[in-house]
Structures are given as C-alpha cells and as structure tokens.
Amino acid sequence: MAVQEYQAEISRRNPTCIVFLIDQSASMNGKFGHQPEKKLAEGVADILNDTLANLCIRASRDAGMADYFYLGIIRYHSIKDASQMDVNRVESALQGALQGEKLAPISRLALSPLRVKEVKKLAKDPMGREVTKTNRQQVWVEPHGEGNTPLAEALAMAADWVKGFIAGHPGCFPPQVINLTDGRPTTDPRPNAKALCDLRSSDGNVLFFNVHITDKALTTVEYPGTEAVLPQEEKTAKLARLLYGMSSILPEKYRVMAQAMGMTLPDQA
Amino acid sequence: MSNRKIDVVSHCFSVPKDGHSTEEYEDFCRGDDERMRYAIGDGATESSFAKDWVQLLVNRFIENPIESKGWAEWLPPLQKEWCAKIDAMTLPWFAEEKAAIGAYATFLGLVIQDDGSWRAIAVGDSCLFRIRAGEVTPFPIGRSPEFRSTPDLIGARLPADDVVSQNKEKLLDDTWAPGDQMYLMTDALAHWFVNQIEERRHFTWEYNPLEAKNLDEFTSCITGLRAAKQLKNDDVTLMVIKDKPEALQQIVMSTP
Numbered sequence: 209m210a211v212q213e214y215q216a217e218i219s220r221r222n223p224t225c226i227v228f229l230i231d232q233s234a235s236m237n238g239k240f241g242h243q244p245e246k247k248l249a250e251g252v253a254d255i256l257n258d259t260l261a262n263l264c265i266r267a268s269r270d271a272g273m274a275d276y277f278y279l280g281i282i283r284y285h286s287i288k289d290a291s292q293m294d295v296n297r298v299e300s301a302l303q304g305a306l307q308g309e310k311l312a313p314i315s316r317l318a319l320s321p322l323r324v325k326e327v328k329k330l331a332k333d334p335m336g337r338e339v340t341k342t343n344r345q346q347v348w349v350e351p352h353g354e355g356n357t358p359l360a361e362a363l364a365m366a367a368d369w370v371k372g373f374i375a376g377h378p379g380c381f382p383p384q385v386i387n388l389t390d391g392r393p394t395t396d397p398r399p400n401a402k403a404l405c406d407l408r409s410s411d412g413n414v415l416f417f418n419v420h421i422t423d424k425a426l427t428t429v430e431y432p433g434t435e436a437v438l439p440q441e442e443k444t445a446k447l448a449r450l451l452y453g454m455s456s457i458l459p460e461k462y463r464v465m466a467q468a469m470g471m472t473l474p475d476q477a
Numbered sequence: 478m479s480n481r482k483i484d485v486v487s488h489c490f491s492v493p494k495d496g497h498s499t500e501e502y503e504d505f506c507r508g509d510d511e512r513m514r515y516a517i518g519d520g521a522t523e524s525s526f527a528k529d530w531v532q533l534l535v536n537r538f539i540e541n542p543i544e545s546k547g548w549a550e551w552l553p554p555l556q557k558e559w560c561a562k563i564d565a566m567t568l569p570w571f572a573e574e575k576a577a578i579g580a581y582a583t584f585l586g587l588v589i590q591d592d593g594s595w596r597a598i599a600v601g602d603s604c605l606f607r608i609r610a611g612e613v614t615p616f617p618i619g620r621s622p623e624f625r626s627t628p629d630l631i632g633a634r635l636p637a638d639d640v641v642s643q644n645k646e647k648l649l650d651d652t653w654a655p656g657d658q659m660y661l662m663t664d665a666l667a668h669w670f671v672n673q674i675e676e677r678r679h680f681t682w683e684y685n686p687l688e689a690k691n692l693d694e695f696t697s698c699i700t701g702l703r704a705a706k707q708l709k710n711d712d713v714t715l716m717v718i719k720d721k722p723e724a725l726q727q728i729v730m731s732t733p
Contacts, residue, residue, distance in 0.1 A: 217710060221496045264571040269501075270525050271572050318571050335636060344570065 213412035214459035216381040218276050224381040225278040225311050225373045226263070227366045228256055229359070230301060231389035232285040236353035238390065241422055249351035252388045252421055256281070261346050264318040273318055278311040280369055281348070284362035286355030286394075296358040298365050301349050310369050321346040359393035363400035367407060374409050382412040388419045391447030401454040412459070418451035481591040483653050484721040486510055490686075490695040491714040495703055504663045504714040505531045507539050513589035514539050517603050517716055519663040521581040521630055525572060526563050530580035530633045533559055538586040545598060545648055548640040552631070559633040579634030585617075585661060587718075593653040600645045601628040604667035606660045607651065613674055615667075617647035621675055624668040659718040660687060665711035669702060686715060 218224050230252060240251030260279065267276050281301040286294045302309050305320040312320075324344050331341045363385075370383045385404060407414045432452060487510055493502035503520035505528070516538040520527025533555045543551040563576050583601025597605050599617045602624055607614040618624060629645040640646050662670060666686065684702050689695035695715070702708035 219496055261571075261574075265574045266523075268525060268569075268571040268575040269522075270528075271566065271568055273569075273571065319569070324570075346570065 214382065214461050216379060216411035218381045220274050220276065222380055223276055223278055223377065225280065225370065225383045227280040227282060227369055227383065227385045229362045229366060229385065229387040230256055230281060230283045230349060231357055231359070232283045232352040232354065233357040233392070234353055234355055235357065235390050235392050247351060247353065248390055248421055249353040253349050253351040255419070256349050256388060257345060257347050260317065260348055264314060267314045273315040275313040275315050277314045278373060279314055279317055280311040282362050282365050283352070284358050285352070286358060294356055296356070296361055298358055298361045311373055317348065321348050322350065323347045356394040357389070357392050358395070359387070359389065359397040360395045360400045363397055363404050367400065367404040370404065370407055370414055374407060378410055380409045380411065382409050382414050384415045384417065386417045386419065388421065389451070390422060391420050391451050398454055405456060413456070415456040415459070416454065418455050420448055420451050483589070483593045485513060485589065485718050486721045487515060487716055487718045489714065489716040490689060490692050491712070492696050492699045494712050495710050502712050503528045503531065504712045505535045506661065506714050506716045507535050508716055508718070509539050514542055514587070515661060515716060515718060516584070516586040517661045517663060517714060518582045518584040519601070519603055519712065524578060524581045525575040526559070527580040527582055529562065530559050531582040534582060534584050534631060542586060542588045543598060546641050546646065548646070549638045552637040552640070556633050556637065579632045581630035581632050583628055583664065584631055587659070587661065589653060595651055595653060597649045599647045600631050600640055602664040602667065604662050605649070606662070606670060608658045608660070609654060609656070615671060615674070616649040618667065619671065621668060621671050624664060624671070628664065655720060657720070661716040663712060663714045665709045666713050666715055669708045687717070
C-alpha cells in the first residue's frame with residue numbers, strides 16, 4: 209500500500225511552517241503587469257501582506273488565535289559596499305517587534321504589523337450589493353528594489369530554517385516555501401532548490417512553489433501542468449520555465465481542495 | 478394526558494476534538510422528550526463564534542420548530558441576535574475580519590408528533606439514522622463520498638432565504654414504529670457509521686459508540702476509533718432516541 213503523504217493534520221499541537229521568499233532586486237522596480245501605475249516591488253509587497261493577513265484571519269478562532277502556522281519571510285537582493293562591490297543581502301524581512309526573527313508563530317505576527325494602511329476597495333455586502341469599503345491593510349513588508357537577485361542564497365537560508373523547524377516538529381505537514389519573484393536569479397538556484405525539496409517530515413517532502421510576477425501585461429497562467437502553457441513571450445518564457453522546473457507538483461489534497469473551491473487544476477500542476 | 482401513541486427517551490454524548498478543550502467544542506445538541514423535539518448541529522471551525530450560532534439554531538428549534546421552507550421568517554431573529562452580540566465585542570483586527578464573514582453551522586432537527594409521525598429537516602452533513610429491525614435508513618447522507626469538506630451550511634450573515642434559494646434544505650417524513658431507534662450524529666461519527674454500513678462491518682465492531690451506556694464508555698470508543706484511524710479527529714456528538722423501556726414493555730406484553 210502506498211504511503212499516504214501530505215495528510216498530517218495542521219493543528220496547534222502539530223503546526224506547520226510557511227516561508228516566503230521575496231525578491232527585492234533592482235528588476236522589481238519595473239512595472240507591475242496589469243497595474244502599470246504600481247512597481248513590481250509594490251505589487252509583490254501587497255500580495256505578500258494580503259496573504260499574511262489572510263493566514264492570520266484563517267488562524268483566528270473567536271476572539272483569539274491558534275498557532276497553526278509559523279511564518280518566516282526572507283528578502284533577498286544586494287547592496288553596494290563602501291568600495292562599490294555588490295554584497296548579497298539575504299535576511300529575515302520581519303522588522304519592528306519581530307526584528308530579525310526567523311519563524312514567528314502566527315499569533316505574534318498578527319499582533320506586530322509594521323503599520324496599518326487604509327485601502328479603498330470595491331466589495332459586495334452580504335446581500336450581494338456592490339459597495340466601496342475602506343479596508344485596513346496590515347503591513348509587515350515594505351516594497352524595495354535594489355541590486356542583484358541572490359535566489360540561490362535565499363533558498364539555502366530557507367532550507368536552514370525549515371530544517372530547524374522539522375527537527376522540532378518531525379510529524380508536521382511538510383513546510384512550504386513560496387518564492388515571489390520576477391524570475392531573474394543572479395546565479396543558478398536549481399541545486400539549492402533541489403536540496404530544499406529533498407528535506408522532509410514524516411508526512412512528505414518540503415513543497416516549493418514559485419509565483420512568477422512579470423512587468424508584462426500577459427495572460428495570467430495559474431497552476432500550470434505543463435511547460436506548454438507557460439508564457440511564450442521570449443524573455444519571460446525562459447524564466448518561467450526555470451521556475452516551473454524547480455517547483456513541486458501540488459499534492460493530491462491541494463487539488464481536491466481547489467476542486468471544492470470551484471477550480472479545476474491540471475494533472476502535474 | 479394526551480392521545481400520545483408513543484413515548485420515547487433520549488440521551489446525548491459528546492466528545493471534543495482531540496487536543497481541544499470542552500470550551501472549544503462547537504457541536505451542540507438538545508432533546509426535549511416531553512415535546513419530542515430534537516436538534517443537533519455542528520458549528521464550522523472555519524468560522525468564528527460558530528458555537529454561539531449553533532446553540533441559537535438548536536435552542537430555537539426546540540422552542541419553535543421550523544416549517545419546511547420557512548427559513549426566511551425563522552432565521553432573521555437568530556441572525557440579528559448573533560450579529561448584535563458579536564458586533565458589540567471589541568476584537569483584534571483578525572478576529573473582527575473573521576467575524577465579519579459570519580458564523581456557519583450544519584443543522585438537523587426532528588419533531589415527532591403524538592401519533593408517531595415525524596419529520597426531520599436537515600442542512601448539511603449532520604445526520605439521522607433510523608434503525609428498524611436491523612435495517613438502517615440514513616438521512617440526509619447515505620454514501621460516504623457525499624461527506625465533503627464543504628457541506629451545506631446555515632450562515633449567520635447570509636441572506637435569510639439562502640437555505641431555500643440554494644436548495645440546502647432536505648426533508649424526511651416517516652412514522653415511528655415500536656422498537657425503532659434513532660441516532661442523530663454530527664459528520665465525523667456519521668461518516669464512520671456510513672462506512673460501517675457500506676463495509677457491512679456492523680457485527681464486528683471493536684468499538685461501538687452507539688451502544689455506549691455512559692459518557693466514559695462513549696469517550697473510550699471514540700478514542701479507540703480515532704487511534705485506529707477509523708474516525709476523523711473532529712468534535713463528535715451522538716443523540717440516541719429509543720422507546721421508553723416501560724412503553725416497550727407494554728407493547729411486548731400486549732403482543733399476543
């Protein structure tokens with residue numbers, strides 16, 4: 209009988225961890241695809257802040273919070289040192305009360321945003337009517353774009369954090385590492401991506417996903433199942449293939465959950 | 478004394494999800510043997526303050542059972558009560574945003590009339606099993622694949638006609654026969670029971686929570702089933718309704 213993987217319950221007794229990698233290289237100063245008034249770096253910071261807020265809301269129970277998740281954010285780029293040499297800067301993006309922390313329990317993260325910004329959004333009320341709502345967006349990560357793209361080093365740091373987490377939680381739902389990038393790594397990240405994906409808890413291998421954000425207003429490709437559906441635009445295609453090749457295949461459980469949410473994912477997505 | 482043709486007695490056992498405290502238990506059941514009204518529900522863990530919501534639904538049903546398709550009148554006072562309580566709270570931002578989505582619950586209510594006719598009304602995967610002479614009639618779910626991760630739910634902030642407009646209401650009408658037994662269960666136990674029926678394992682149960690005589694026995698059965706990976710780790714609630722022993726005895730004695 210095949211061993212059932214990716215089945216571990218995520219609970220307070222058996223939490224999992226999610227590490228976000230955020231590309232803050234100079235290329236992130238480009239335009240954000242379908243919203244050219246925004247920089248890529250701003251778009252990516254918004255995506256990450258929204259995702260963190262959603263995780264906090266999901267982990268909220270009545271008036272409190274259950275630590276189902278430990279979250280880490282690694283930002284990667286490079287800066288010029290005094291002699292104008294490029295120096296990689298790969299570090300925890302958590303600041304303020306969480307300054308420098310690696311993996312923070314979600315309850316601590318929820319209570320320690322850097323700031324709160326007000327965003328006007330069109331939304332539907334419970335009766336289905338369209339209304340303008342002012343949302344208070346929690347900000348943990350500020351946009352930044354500078355220097356090179358040391359993804360390989362970021363993956364090595366993620367592997368180090370994840371390894372430590374698995375040592376303390378050997379039966380956890382496998383840690384997930386999610387990379388937000390426009391996909392132009394300075395050095396070949398594939399060996400480190402493989403080393404990361406080789407790490408495992410008793411419930412399966414670490415999952416590594418890439419969210420490829422481009423400055424081109426291309427058709428969005430979600431959960432690709434083959435390289436053939438990736439963007440064909442020359443420059444983007446090469447980067448998309450690199451990221452696709454490094455990414456994990458979604459476990460069956462995710463496909464079932466996506467189906468329950470009305471999405472149909474291809475095999476090998 | 479009424480012209481009641483049947484007399485039943487009920488009891489209910491519950492065990493919270495393993496690793497959770499009884500305060501976090503989000504099922505709820507209540508029975509009123511005098512009026513022969515019974516209800517069970519399961520607050521959705523994915524929503525906040527679901528325990529308050531399921532208690533409102535169950536308690537109101539016992540006091541004032543809903544008529545089929547009568548949700549648009551029956552539900553609003555409960556929704557108003559839930560919203561008033563929750564919206565008055567000072568909550569951290571994440572709890573406030575989650576509460577804004579509303580609370581959700583599955584529900585099953587049963588009313589037995591004095592003449593023995595009964596109607597069960599259900600939304601979602603809280604289930605009723607009627608056992609008559611060894612035959613099981615399940616309601617509203619009879620096959621294990623029908624237990625999904627997204628059952629139909631009653632929402633505290635959804636439009637009151639949502640249950641009807643989304644076709645969530647399921648009904649079963651029948652008449653009580655002497656010796657009948659009813660088992661009302663929330664989804665985890667109901668799913669297990671449907672598996673037992675499908676696999677025809679009902680004579681070889683190592684753990685039989687249905688026959689537990691007290692909470693200790695019930696808890697030990699549930700612990701055993703969870704350890705054997707036969708039962709999903711979730712809140713578990715069982716309500717058993719049977720003929721009153723003295724009523725059954727009379728039937729037996731009057732049988733030629």
